[in-house]
Amino acid sequence: MDQSTPSDQQMTGPGLALTSKLVKIVGVLASLLLTFIGLTAITFVIGRVMPADPVLAIVGDRASQEVYDQVFLQLGLDKPVYIQYFKYIGQLLQGDLGISIMTAQPVADDIRRFFPATLELATIATLLGIFVGIPMGVLAAVHKGRWPDHIIRVIGLIGYSAPIFWLGMIALLVFYAKLDWVAGPGRLDVYYDGIVEPVTGVLMIDAAMVGEWEIFHNALSHLILPASILGTFALAYISRMTRSFMLDQLSQEYILTARVKGMPEWKVIWGHAFRNVLVQLITIIGLTYASLLEGSVLTETVFSWPGIGMYITNSLFNNDMNAVLGGTIVVGFCFVGINLLSDLLYRLVDPRVR
Amino acid sequence: MASELSLRDWLLAEIPLSKSQARCQRIFISWLAFKHNPVAVIGLSIIVSLVAIAALAPWITASDGLELHLSERLIAPGSEHWFGTDGLGRDIFDRIIWGSRITLYIVALVSIIVVPIGLLVGTVSGYIGGWVDTVLMRLTDIFLAFPRLILAMALVAALGPGLENAVLAIALTTWSPFARIARAEALTIRNSEFILAAQVQGVSTAGILVRHVTPLCMSSVIVRLTLDMAGIILTAAGLGFLGLGAQPPTPEWGAMISLGRQYLIDQWWVPTVPGIAILVVSLGFNLLGDGLRDVFDPKSGH
Numbered sequence A: 001m002d003q004s005t006p007s008d009q010q011m012t013g014p015g016l017a018l019t020s021k022l023v024k025i026v027g028v029l030a031s032l033l034l035t036f037i038g039l040t041a042i043t044f045v046i047g048r049v050m051p052a053d054p055v056l057a058i059v060g061d062r063a064s065q066e067v068y069d070q071v072f073l074q075l076g077l078d079k080p081v082y083i084q085y086f087k088y089i090g091q092l093l094q095g096d097l098g099i100s101i102m103t104a105q106p107v108a109d110d111i112r113r114f115f116p117a118t119l120e121l122a123t124i125a126t127l128l129g130i131f132v133g134i135p136m137g138v139l140a141a142v143h144k145g146r147w148p149d150h151i152i153r154v155i156g157l158i159g160y161s162a163p164i165f166w167l168g169m170i171a172l173l174v175f176y177a178k179l180d181w182v183a184g185p186g187r188l189d190v191y192y193d194g195i196v197e198p199v200t201g202v203l204m205i206d207a208a209m210v211g212e213w214e215i216f217h218n219a220l221s222h223l224i225l226p227a228s229i230l231g232t233f234a235l236a237y238i239s240r241m242t243r244s245f246m247l248d249q250l251s252q253e254y255i256l257t258a259r260v261k262g263m264p265e266w267k268v269i270w271g272h273a274f275r276n277v278l279v280q281l282i283t284i285i286g287l288t289y290a291s292l293l294e295g296s297v298l299t300e301t302v303f304s305w306p307g308i309g310m311y312i313t314n315s316l317f318n319n320d321m322n323a324v325l326g327g328t329i330v331v332g333f334c335f336v337g338i339n340l341l342s343d344l345l346y347r348l349v350d351p352r353v354r
Numbered sequence B: 001m002a003s004e005l006s007l008r009d010w011l012l013a014e015i016p017l018s019k020s021q022a023r024c025q026r027i028f029i030s031w032l033a034f035k036h037n038p039v040a041v042i043g044l045s046i047i048v049s050l051v052a053i054a055a056l057a058p059w060i061t062a063s064d065g066l067e068l069h070l071s072e073r074l075i076a077p078g079s080e081h082w083f084g085t086d087g088l089g090r091d092i093f094d095r096i097i098w099g100s101r102i103t104l105y106i107v108a109l110v111s112i113i114v115v116p117i118g119l120l121v122g123t124v125s126g127y128i129g130g131w132v133d134t135v136l137m138r139l140t141d142i143f144l145a146f147p148r149l150i151l152a153m154a155l156v157a158a159l160g161p162g163l164e165n166a167v168l169a170i171a172l173t174t175w176s177p178f179a180r181i182a183r184a185e186a187l188t189i190r191n192s193e194f195i196l197a198a199q200v201q202g203v204s205t206a207g208i209l210v211r212h213v214t215p216l217c218m219s220s221v222i223v224r225l226t227l228d229m230a231g232i233i234l235t236a237a238g239l240g241f242l243g244l245g246a247q248p249p250t251p252e253w254g255a256m257i258s259l260g261r262q263y264l265i266d267q268w269w270v271p272t273v274p275g276i277a278i279l280v281v282s283l284g285f286n287l288l289g290d291g292l293r294d295v296f297d298p299k300s301g302h
Helices: A006-010 A014-049 A054-059 A065-074 A081-093 A107-142 A147-160 A164-178 A203-209 A211-248 A253-260 A263-301 A308-318 A321-349 B002-012 B020-036 B038-055 B090-126 B130-142 B148-159 B163-172 B176-189 B192-200 B206-244 B254-263 B269-296
Strands: none
Touching: A014 A054, A014 A081, A014 A321, A014 B130, A014 B148, A054 A065, A054 A321, A065 A107, A065 A253, A065 B192, A081 B090, A107 A147, A107 A203, A107 A211, A107 A263, A107 A308, A107 A321, A147 A211, A147 B002, A147 B163, A147 B206, A147 B269, A164 A211, A164 A263, A164 B206, A164 B254, A164 B269, A211 A263, A263 A308, A263 A321, A263 B148, A263 B206, A308 A321, A308 B148, A321 B148, B020 B038, B020 B269, B038 B090, B038 B269, B090 B163, B090 B254, B090 B269, B130 B176, B148 B163, B148 B269, B163 B206, B176 B206, B192 B206, B206 B254, B206 B269, B254 B269
């Protein structure tokens, strides 16, 4: 992601390899720390500095004077702003995101309940994007300029350009209301609710663990449509990047050498070119996964999917500031974390970066 | 005919005689490359149509799209109402047309905020270098790492829903790539001879940044802006859909989909038509952006 700085280039001697590795790790950690400080600073400003009365934003206007005073002291509003910020960071580090007005529970507990649903949705959507998008991208690159390429390009462009919430509504209309192929909004039909003990929070895994296959199928039937809709963006992005990486590889000289040697074309494509593309795709997949975790907000609203996006949206309309900011921080940390992880993985796998 | 020929000659002359001729030539040559790219031309025509429709709205529409006609609720598309009417009897065609102005307003407002900030941070960072560069780029990276929609939602939660606040929130998470681009451009030219010549002549740093560095960043910035525009429009529509952007009765397309949601099963056209409008416009920007990139930056090639 970062352009190489002059200091990276100077440290190429064998004796300096270890030092340069160490410097890089420290650099990555430092930039991670800075990003987290930046993220918390922004949520702090949004939650504590921007509202005219931050206490009111947290407790709501029906709270008693005692509760008000208590929260006032808890936030340290009688102290200077930087002390308030340190206090805020201290609470965050202890996993304390405050109490939600809407549910009267700690925000951290709420998020623990809502997050698995989002994770489930985003994971399946990303997997769809990977297993459909990558072959599509390879196909387009191999048939560059001919009809498979054009069709795949159009599909990708529509996936990029369509408003996801609208696509979801149309899909509900067609596949649920008209054709009745899949189950409707929500994660489960009402009469299946609460039968399976939430262990992981991911319904399909929980149901499979206790052998409730009927519930497993119902959960799958509910999941397939929102996951496909959320996955269209992943599919568009991954297939486009795969195509472009693949074209880049196919124009290299080692491919020409392999072809001249008489290697079968499928082996040239999958055995040589694609192996190099796969390494580059790690970063792209990480980026997609992170953006789907975030982007699921709109899909969750359309499909009444009880995930973190819906939690944030509902809290927003109930003026539940703690819940909104708690959700923002958790999603933001995941976003940054996944991007960093895919960056590190890329460095680990690609010998040129190592 | 003769004058057209000579105009073409003037535009393609090997040795331009004036600064303005050189400038026109550059635009003309780019245009020649551009017009052979059918996809880009389609994109451009969509955007030009959008601008034309927005400008001619009072003459195209029969109503202002806000008046209620409760006796004409939910009429199906037909010769009377091309796109039908919504739950309050308003003509959807008219609302789509007036909504194009809001889309352009969002696009323009975000560009006006994002480009100058990005250029300023990027050129200063790249040209001055040193610790200024380090600090500014760390700041840029922080903003680059943020999830856009969630942050926009949090910001709207604090500032209150509304079109302007939504635009501000989007701008806050959009400027950083422009700073990156401008920095990269500034880095490559800061040691070139014409910059040195300007320095020797005593041009101030601000002067060099504004008059020499910024113009060279513009083509990459425009390409990037066009490519980002679809995402900006989709985010704004998403905020409108959630009820956090433009507020009713404003005919913003995302908000129209949100209002039409309850009619999805029986009066499908109410939420469907605004969605198609969003799709077409963001498709237009994507096609145009792809085309512009091919013209200005053939290396990234397709």
